[in-house]
Amino acid sequence: MTNNNSWLQRLLGGTDSPYISPHYAENDNEGITKQQLDSFLASSMAQLDVRQRESILEDLHGIRNSENPESNPASVELWLQLLDMHLQNIKRGSVYETAEAIDRIYVTSRKFRMMFLRSNRYDPQAAAGQMIKFLELKRSLFGQEKLTRKILLTDLNEDEKTYLESGTLQISTKRDRSGREILLVFPSLRRTGTEVQVNTALRSRYYVLMNMLESEENQRNGIVLVYFGALSQPNQRESNSGLLWDLPVFLAGIHCCFNNLAAYLLISVAVLRLPFALRPRMRVHYGTCTECLDKLASFGITKEAILNDSNEPNLIGHMQWCRHRQELELTYVSESDAESVSLASTGSIIPRPLDVLFGPGSRKNEGNILVRNLAHKVLAEYNDSTNNDKVQLTETIIDEVTKRGGRFLKQNDDTKEWEEASHIEACRKIAHTFRNIRRPSRAKSKS
Template sequence: MSIFDQPFNKTESCFGFYNGAPVPSNRPVPRNRPAHADGLTEEVKHDIQEIDEILSEALTKLTFEEREEHQEVIHGVKDTTVDDEAILEPALQDLESHIENMKSDSVYEMAESIDPAYVSARPFRAMFLRAKEYDAKAAAEQMLLFFESKHQLFGIDKLVKDITIADLDDDDIACLNHSNLQLGGRDRSGRQVLINIASLTEALGSEKTKKNLLRAQYYVIMKALQSKETQIRGTVSVLYGIGNLKAKSNKGWSEGTKHNRALPQKRAAIHLCIDDMKQYALCLVLVKLISAPSVKAKIRLHFGSVIECKYKLSTFGILSESIPLDASGNINLDRQLHWVQFCAREEQPDRHILPSDRALDTSTISPGQNDVLFTGGKVISHGGNERYRRLIFYFSQAYDTGTDEVKRQIVGEIIEKVREDGGCFLKEKGKGPNKSWEEVPIEILRKKIMQAFRNRRRRQDVSKETSILIAGEPLPRDVIFGRARKNPGSELLQRLIKDNSQEYESLSRGVKMRHVESIMQTLKDQGGRFLEEAAEKGRWVELPNDTARERISTYFRNYRRRSSKVQAKI
């Protein structure tokens, strides 16, 4: 049972999933707490410390092997193979036996009588087994819940068909365009990120029912689960309840929990982002009510502003571009609208506008965050392009050593992975104010991807891991090592080290290095370089990645020693 599946009574929380009266406590819930960590009262610090202790205690209840696995999973470094056929085959046989024992008088049995091929399809059943870690009995129970939920949401006519945009009505489409649950691309380990922004539910208006919202959420999750990679690797949930992003109502929460539990998604990690100290008391209750240590081990609680939480999430491999929020908490829905357009084009290629003109005109393409943009050779910072470059890096060795047939397969797989995220490959059309975008034809696209592999190989051949003398002065976002001078980029690094020191010390050596690389990538994403003063005073050199990685690791060790000395004095 996950944090979303706990049954509660009725009250309010920032995410809308705590509905029960607070568990009795010796301390009252603190009121009017300061909004920033610099002015915390002892009472608030006690709340924070207690949550940290509960989550740490959950890890200690696991075996050493389980702890190592959970740390690797939550940081996205577990080597999860996408070839699970050896495990899957016997699990499918067990699943069939359990279904036969459970299906009597169920909605599943009704679905089976309508279309037995649909309910017994191997890819369909495999999705439930992967969600339940190949536990055949748990997968069978979820399949029965799934058909019951689907029957309630869509009726008997759509019980044995894959839901498409054409199956959604006008209010469903409105909820989909403004869904509080959105795909945030993939993290650095390739896992699907799901962003939940609670306040978007209220923005839809009272005429939209909970059922409309649930149908939209069903569509989003099941669309993501079309990817075998997502089924196996799992999803990463990020729930934002910051500032004006808090939900103001919990209406229909219990019904939403039931339908959410029926969907076959495997949650690899859960990140809760808050900025209201009163919410710590509610989060504390939630964490206490979860009994399974393996579930608690997947939870991370982040306190701060939108931008501070983005920094913290980035150390877990979640890119800042994945979060459709600016520093002030304003929501950008362009990516979600573009994704809906893409799904409409994919499902109904002969139509240029969604049914009954219910959404956007898709004849004009505007780039979305998951799209790969070709801009005449210029390297641009864009979510889809970052994902594309990581795919090129990931497949580079197999591509360089493979046969022509292997290379064609790799190119096809890269195209498929981008499209699974709802992305397109776009190129500029025109210049200046008349500039627009158009999709790259498939044959040209394949040539561009092959050229990207060749370019990367050439850069590797000429690159040398040495310090590079830079022209001019350091930029504000550069990290300057040593005591030469302070810089905003250096201060950001120190803040990240402070915020992540406890997490870092609990990791194994291999995972620690991955954690450091995530911090490095966060700083690079902000436009920073890693510099130190050259031998010639007033000149600066850019350090190679290996040197920067070792310096950051040293900073973590130094921070631990300083903290130990302070504790010893106390």
């Protein structure tokens, strides 16, 4: 590090440094130091070529790129082959070999590997390295017995569930200008006087982020991270817990908001720990709550995506998400059948060809045929999967249906009108389809 950045070295020295004193706003060097921090962040952007800078700026400002790298199947197959080649070269003696011995299907499945290719912008070598780091992280957090299966709420202890429910980390109910999901961090929601253990925070964050990655749309387009510290004073609790950079998530933009200069300068520690590729995607905003919200708006992130009408975090929406996850996971454990309803309809919702219909007589509908075809493609993997892995396979099919404009429709028992089924009912419908195609003789009479 050069002498010009020696102030950053002093920041790493501890809280006694005058550079992070709560009274630093009175320091005459405030403007210079703030300028140095901004310059340090900007320097990473200057090292990129014009095309890279334009791409990052479009991502940061919520401008959707219409290009789809996966539109060429030959390219996708080549990336997968190269990824496998790199894994063969580096896996010897690694946790990858351990995972492969436990459940080879888990680490070799196309869905699992595409997640890492997407997060690394289709760089097979980088994807292979991150896959091993991910498995190392997962083993360190949850143990080897859970290395090759999906982590559920039941895998979290009470402290971790409490941290999760606090809303310190939550998924916004709104999306940014380009339709990307927003992951919010609210340090103000940390319980006062409560010391959060590092693993408690990490395991909870792992759970939230990996659930975001169940959506292939999030994998392809990335997510936006907003650390909204404009509601609280600087707090160094959990300073070592960090974020999970080894997870296969593409962060299209990172925004850190502070209303206190001390906290603003503390972020330099996080900047130094960021992978270099993420530094150009980071923006640090300093000002009042309103000023920070205005700055976020210029990047396509509305105030409603951050706070509710009372200028507070949206805990109601977060608790609804927590309940939804709990109900969804219980659904997959039980795999109970979806209730069939009559096909006769006088409702105002008119089924479209790609809709998936509940009830007898709907087998020939195009959407139902699509679901069966998608289920057939992954049937072997589904049969060999645990209930936890079935969650991911079912979500993939639902995502594919909705991506094509399809809906899951059922009929109201009383009015006989078509209405949209809940997500849980859609999951049950997919599970029901898998059971039917495993019993073809019975499937003819089922929907």
